Amino acid sequence: MLDAVLSGAKSFGFSSGAWMGRSSRLYRALVDANLASAAGSSLPFSQDPSLFSFWATTRTGIEPQQVEEALLNELHRIADAPPTTQELEKALRQTRAQLAYGLDGVTGQAFALGYFTSIASYDYLDTLVENLSKVKPADVQQIAAKYLKTENQTLGWFIPTEEPAGEAEKGDPPKVFHFSSKQSKASSDAKTALPVERFPLSFGGVLLVCPNPNVPIAGIRGSLSAGGIRESDEVAGLAGFTSRLVMRGTEKRTYQQVAEEVESLGASLSFGASFEEAYCSAKCLSGDVAHLLEVISDCWRNPIFPSNEIDKVRSELLTGIREQMDDTRTVAEQTFRRLLYPAGHPYGRTSLGSEETIAVISREQLADFHHSYFRPQDLMLVIVGDVNPLSVRDAVEGAFAGWQKGSSAPPDLPALAPRQKATTEIKSMMHKSQADIVLGFPALKRTDKDYYAADMANLIVGRLGLYGRLGKKVRDEQGLAYYSFSRLQAWKHAGHWVVQAGVNPKNVAKAHDSILLELKRLTSEPVAEEELADAKSNQIGSLALRLETNDGIAGAILEIEYYQLGLDYLQRFPAIIRSLTKEQLMEAAKRYLATEAFLEVIAGPYKKS
DSSP states (O other): OHHHHHHOOOOOSSSOOOOOOTTSHHIIIIITTTSEEEEEEEOOOOSSOOOOEEEEEEOTTOOHHHHHHHHHHHHHHHHHSOOOHHHHHHHHHHHHHHHHHHTSSHHHHHHHHHHHHHHTOTTHHHHHHHHHTTOOHHHHHHHHHHHSOGGGOOOOOOOOOOSOOOOOOOOOOOOOOOOOOOOOHHHHHHTTOOOOEEEEOTTSSEEEEEEOTTSSEEEEEEEESOSGGGSOGGGTTHHHHHHHHTTSBBSSOBHHHHHHHHHHTTOEEEEEEOSSOEEEEEEEEGGGHHHHHHHHHHHHHOBOOOHHHHHHHHHHHHHHHHHHHTOHHHHHHHHHHHHHSOTTOGGGSOTTOOHHHHHHOOHHHHHHHHHHHOOGGGOEEEEEESOOHHHHHHHHHHHHTTOOOOOOOOOOOOOOOOOOSOEEEEEEOTTOSOEEEEEEEEOOOTTSTTHHHHHHHHHHHHTHHHHHHHIIIIIIITOOOSEEEEEEEEOSSOEEEEEEEEEOGGGHHHHHHHHHHHHHHHHHSOOOHHHHHHHHHHHHHHHHHHTTSHHHHHHHHHHHHHTTOOTTHHHHHHHHHHTOOHHHHHHHHHHHOOGGGOEEEEEESOOOO
16 A cells, blocks of 8 residues: 555556556656656565665756655655545555456466465455555554665666676577467457447547456547647657647646546556557546546547646656667667658657757647647547447547547658668667667558568568567577567558667677578578468467457457458458468568668667778
8 A cells, every 4th residue: 555655556467457656646746846757666566575666767957866855755754644545545446446457358367366376375366455445544654664764775876878888798598488379260260259339429530349348447549640640850749749748737627636536546548649640548447437538538628738747748758869869779760760761751750759849849839739630530439348338439429529520631641762772871879788780671551452461471580489580590590689570560651671680789790691681581482381380370369369358459449440451350360361371471571671772770889890
């Protein structure tokens, strides 16, 4: 309960928890006070005594000493005076919700059963809420006073420098276990028919509801056509900036009122933007869906962009951009996209924007962007969980009633021309110990007919198991890379196919040659029957895992709607995969992996010889 009061209740499951820290003490004292961009605490469940950890990331321009003092003051405050009854009640509601989220899906249930059997007993979670409900404010204060003492703490700062680092030790590769599906055709296909109901909405857009009564919770995903495709190079990052601010104060609620209201329900809610869309993601107990929908509607429709919150988010974005600029992998990937896509193309920008653009984006630009693009005609809303579709439809119609449509003209994006020659760009970062390589090519859209063949070829060359052929050859056999994998990024309007590798700077040339050799082999030789069978088994089998949780189901349904794949897509998917041939994979590889015209970016302690 002490941990929950300080930074929100934590997940009990394998991966299905929710962050509930915005209304917590540490967040208010550090993040809301403009001292830190993030803060939290952690007290692991363990059989033996463990560490109670507290952390914060300082904002740019803030001295670590200030953040340390503010953090310690909060710990001393709760040791000196008990939390309020309302704080404990909220912590208890959050814990109930986290328990439900953690048991969403058989993987989460198996994890919880095995984990708590190993540290306590198999029925530990059955009595946890009852035991926590007996905790009084004075009990929390007593525990804080006992353990959060100055003489009992170990405290450290990490301050990044630009001093040259010593050569990183290669070490032994970690052991990674790959699980392939062993389901029969009948059993794997049977699980993909979902009871989705699709409702056109009176104010525009569409609602898709999928009942799933296994756990008393619901997951919500929403999408608007208000992503990076709606901004220009001159205001790069405007879409993400706007989306981060929609819950930072509305006509009805302050930011803290939004956070308090959501987290008092034991719910989670976040907003953001990608290259193509503005999105929201939420989860709650199933009885709170209507309440949370009203909050989402208020945030999306009525943000007021308070100046103090703009300054905070601007500071957070600038801190994030500077962190990215000091990461070799991110620098290589961002530089690759900037060079591959023509000037003005949103896929060539970064979703965070640049220091130059974020520093000068004004409140008027944020409000204008919101007014122009946060409109319901392109709304896609998906709700999955222990809900009644008709009741959910009525709740959505009520929450969003009166939202006015806007223009839905598609963005005019510059064409991505084929490459004519091979190019290598060096981004020297001499204070780093590792070099990162991104080598790739322009590719295809998600809806192109050869997407599935290209995606499976990508799976074989750089994804399957511990990163496919590239991982086996470049990393394991030759020892040239710490990691090596490939990625096919197929968006709505364009895409690219890349290989990424993290290497010792001494091995850059050898890793480059080895990567190209594997790509050429993929374009000139059919894959082996065993490789193709394993890849098909992986793609079909992983679909069932993806659909294990409400959030996974919601994500799949939103993708189906976004790309207009048809509500029977999940049922057709296994047949699509089984129909692929070795010849189709090689043809797709030939079409997109033009190894004589690659674009390569190397970032790290490396100079062109």
